[in-house]
Every structure is written in C-alpha cells, then in structure tokens.
Amino acid sequence: RKEVEQDPGPFNVPEGATVAFNCTYSNSASQSFFWYRQDCRKEPKLLMSVYSSGNEDGRFTAQLNRASQYISLLIRDSKLSDSATYLCVAFKAAGNKLTFGGGTRVLVKP
Amino acid sequence: EPEVTQTPSHQVTQMGQEVILRCVPISNHLYFYWYRQILGQKVEFLVSFYNNEISEKSEIFDDQFSVERPDGSNFTLKIRSTKLEDSAMYFCASMRAPGTEAFFGQGTRLTVV
Numbered sequence: 307r308k309e310v311e312q313d314p315g316p317f318n319v320p321e322g323a324t325v326a327f328n329c330t331y332s333n334s335a336s337q338s339f340f341w342y343r344q345d346c347r348k349e350p351k352l353l354m355s356v357y358s359s360g361n362e363d364g365r366f367t368a369q370l371n372r373a374s375q376y377i378s379l380l381i382r383d384s385k386l387s388d389s390a391t392y393l394c395v396a397f398k399a400a401g402n403k404l405t406f407g408g409g410t411r412v413l414v415k416p
Numbered sequence: 417e418p419e420v421t422q423t424p425s426h427q428v429t430q431m432g433q434e435v436i437l438r439c440v441p442i443s444n445h446l447y448f449y450w451y452r453q454i455l456g457q458k459v460e461f462l463v464s465f466y467n468n469e470i471s472e473k474s475e476i477f478d479d480q481f482s483v484e485r486p487d488g489s490n491f492t493l494k495i496r497s498t499k500l501e502d503s504a505m506y507f508c509a510s511m512r513a514p515g516t517e518a519f520f521g522q523g524t525r526l527t528v529v
Contacts, residue, residue, distance in 0.1 A: 408458040
C-alpha cells in the first residue's frame with residue numbers, strides 16, 4: 307500500500323463551483339500534513355498546513371481525520387487560476403521524511 | 417522573501433558522466449531534502465539530511481548518489497555515473513524545524529543523453 311494516496315482526477319470544475327478531494331495515509335506515525343500546489347513543470351508550492359482542528363485560508367479549507375487517516379481539501383468559488391495539481395504531503399519524524407501523494411489534478415473551466 | 421535557489425536550471429549530460437546539482441537552502445533552515453520528479457510522474461523522495469548526516473534515504477538513492485553540505489550554505493546532490501533513467505526534475509527543499517513547512521527550489525532539469 308502506498309504511504310500517501312490520492313485520486314489522480316482530473317476533477318473538472320465549473321468556475322465558481324466548490325470542489326473537494328481527499329488523501330489517505332497509511333503510516334499512523336505521520337505527524338504533520340500539508341497541501342501543496344504544483345503547476346506544470348514547476349516546483350511544489352505550499353498551499354497550507356493541515357491542523358487537527360481543521361483550518362481555513364480564504365477559499366481553501368483543510369481537514370485532518372486521524373482516526374480514519376485521511377486529509378481533505380475543499381476549494382470554494384473556484385477560479386480559473388486554481389487549475390493545478392494538488393499534492394498531499396505527510397511528515398514523519400523518524401527520518402524527517404516528507405512523503406508526497408501522487409497528486410490530484412483540478413481543471414477549472416469557464 | 418527568503419527562498420531556496422537551485423543551479424543550474426537545466427543540465428544536459430552524457431550517460432556515465434558525473435553531475436553535481438547545487439542548492440542554497442533558506443539561511444536559518446536546518447533540514448534539507450532532495451526529491452526527483454520524472455515527467456508526468458509523482459514527486460519522489462530521495463534523501464533527507466540534518467546535522468551533516470543523512471536522516472533517511474530511499475531505494476532510489478543508491479551508491480551512485482551522494483549529498484554534501486560542504487560550506488554551511490550549499491547543499492549538493494552528486495550522481496557519480498548518470499544513467500538515462502536519471503533524467504528528471506530534481507528539487508531541493510529546506511525546512512526550519514521538524515514538521516514545519518518545507519520550501520522548494522525551482523528545480524534542476526537533468527537530461528541524460
């Protein structure tokens with residue numbers, strides 16, 4: 307089983323709509339979680355950290371469910387510029403390792 | 417805003433040659449990483465580095481790979497004898513403290529011919 311798994315998509319989203327997708331992780335020792343955004347042929351850029359209590363940053367909301375070992379990202383009022391691949395990342399202290407999921411591709415269309 | 421910088425942005429090398437990819441992490445960061453991404457595939461962990469030692473390395477990071485922090489600012493990845501399958505984008509990242517946000521450089525595109 308992969309350490310971090312994501313639905314590859316693509317999620318085709320009308321502009322202005324809401325889209326949500328999950329990521330599951332297999333290692334219960336994972337301590338911290340993040341969502342990154344990656345545009346084609348560019349580096350991953352931090353979108354937001356994910357906290358147990360859930361957190362929001364503008365149109366983006368992230369949730370962590372440790373019992374079920376999944377993380378979610380919700381994007382409200384989607385913009386064309388939100389089209390990207392969204393990468394779920396888990397950190398475990400042993401080895402200081404950051405593990406990436408395969409990414410979820412989101413395409414926002416007019 | 418502090419950032420991670422990588423050089424060169426693109427490197428073309430012949431199979432069997434050695435390459436060194438360079439990274440300058442953010443100055444007060446203590447944890448350093450190399451990742452690679454083959455075109456169209458996922459971001460793959462290569463190695464984590466802290467306190468001048470490798471913390472963990474992946475199966476990809478075999479004897480042909482090595483990392484070094486020679487002067488307290490640069491963090492380098494060396495591939496001793498490149499293979500065609502080493503062609504990929506290589507990303508360096510740094511983190512201030514364990515479990516905090518990691519920031520990535522813009523990557524070096526390595527093409528082995």
